[in-house]
Amino acid sequence: MIPGGEVKLNELYQEVILDHNKRPRNFKKIEGANACSHGKNPLCGDDFYLYLNKDAQGIIREAGFIGQGCAISKSSASIMMSLIEGKGAAEAEKLKDAFIRFLTAESVDEALRAEVGKLKIFEGVRNFPVRVKCAALIWRTLEDALKNNGAHEVSTENEETNQ
Ligand code: ZN
Numbered sequence: 001m002i003p004g005g006e007v008k009l010n011e012l013y014q015e016v017i018l019d020h021n022k023r024p025r026n027f028k029k030i031e032g033a034n035a036c037s038h039g040k041n042p043l044c045g046d047d048f049y050l051y052l053n054k055d056a057q058g059i060i061r062e063a064g065f066i067g068q069g070c071a072i073s074k075s076s077a078s079i080m081m082s083l084i085e086g087k088g089a090a091e092a093e094k095l096k097d098a099f100i101r102f103l104t105a106e107s108v109d110e111a112l113r114a115e116v117g118k119l120k121i122f123e124g125v126r127n128f129p130v131r132v133k134c135a136a137l138i139w140r141t142l143e144d145a146l147k148n149n150g151a152h153e154v155s156t157e158n159e160e161t162n163q
Contacts (some may be wrong), residue, residue, distance in 0.1 A: 003073075003158055011118055012124055013118070013147055015119050016075075017018045017071055017072065017075040017121060018071060018075075020066070020074065020075035020077045020078035020079055021071035021074045021077075021078075023078075024065075024075070024077065024078040024080045024081075025082055026063055026064045026065065026078070026081035026130050027064070027066065027078070027079045028064045028065075028066065028067065029049070029051055029064060029066050030052070030053055030062055030063070030064040031053035032050035032053070033052055033053050033062075033064075033152070034052070034053055034054055034149075035051075035052040035053075035145045035146065036049065036050060036051045036052065036145055036149065036150045037049070037050050037141045037142070037144040037145035037148070037150035037154060038050075038084050038141070038150060038153050038154070039043075039138060039140055039141030039144070039153070039155070039156070040137075040153060040154070040155050041064075041069070041074065041133045041134055041137045041155065041156045041157065042135065042155060042157055043071065043130060043133055043157055044069065044070055044073065044130070045069065045070075046067075046068070046070060046073035046074075046134055046137050047067050047068055047069060047070030048062075048065050048068075048069060048073070048077055048137065048138055048141060049065060049066050049067055050063070050065045050077075050138060050141045050142060050145050051063065051064045052084075052142075052145055052146075054089075057088070057090050058087050058089050059086065059087065059125060060084050060085055060086065060087055060088070060092060061085065061086075062085065062163075063075050063080075063081050063085055064081070064111065065081070065138065065160065069134065069137070071135055072125060072131050072133040072134040072135050073137050073138065075138075076119075076122065076134070076135045076136075076137070076138050076139070077138035078120060079118060079121075080138050080139065080142065081117075083095060083117070083118070083119070086093050088132050089146045091104075092142060092146060094144065095115075095116070096139045096142055096143055098112060098116050099116050099119050099122075099125060099135075099136075099139055100139060102115075102116045102119065102122075102123070102126075103119070103122065103125060103132045103135055103136055103161075104126075104132060104136075104153075104159070104160055104161050104162050105162060106162050108126070110125065115159035120162070122135050126162065129161035129162075132159060132160075132161045133156040133157065133159045134156075136156050136159050137156045138156075140154045140159070141154055144154040
């Protein structure tokens with residue numbers, strides 16, 4: 001292995017992803033949720049249900065998810081839980097847009113990296129178009145829950161990538 005900071009950082013990031021995969025946060029159905037959706041990535045077999053409880057002002061007070069998927073899709077969902085609680089729909093949408101751009105844009109700059117915050121651990125995913133669909137899945141599911149409240153099933157099968 002080549003010694004160097006970059007390699008070590010990648011290893012660390014991978015550990016965070018694996019940890020979220022092993023112990024996903026808010027991995028539960030929210031009883032009485034007032035927004036939900038079902039997302040699937042048939043190319044990988046990722047399949048999740050997302051539940052949100054929004055207050056009268058539309059702020060996401062509680063979020064949870066159940067289902068199954070690969071480490072990338074599950075850790076993306078787990079990290080999303082900690083990022084969307086306390087946010088309104090517009091703010092959550094903005095983060096979703098930034099993360100999709102982060103995964104699919106031809107290049108990523110520091111401003112975008114700062115905007116996605118702890119989601120930047122998924123930067124390595126950019127090089128694997130198939131994995132982009134995994135990382136994006138729960139965010140597309142969130143988009144559907146907020147806009148359509150799960151009126152239809154979402155899929156990332158045709159998610160555009162930078163390759
Ligand atoms: Zn996957």
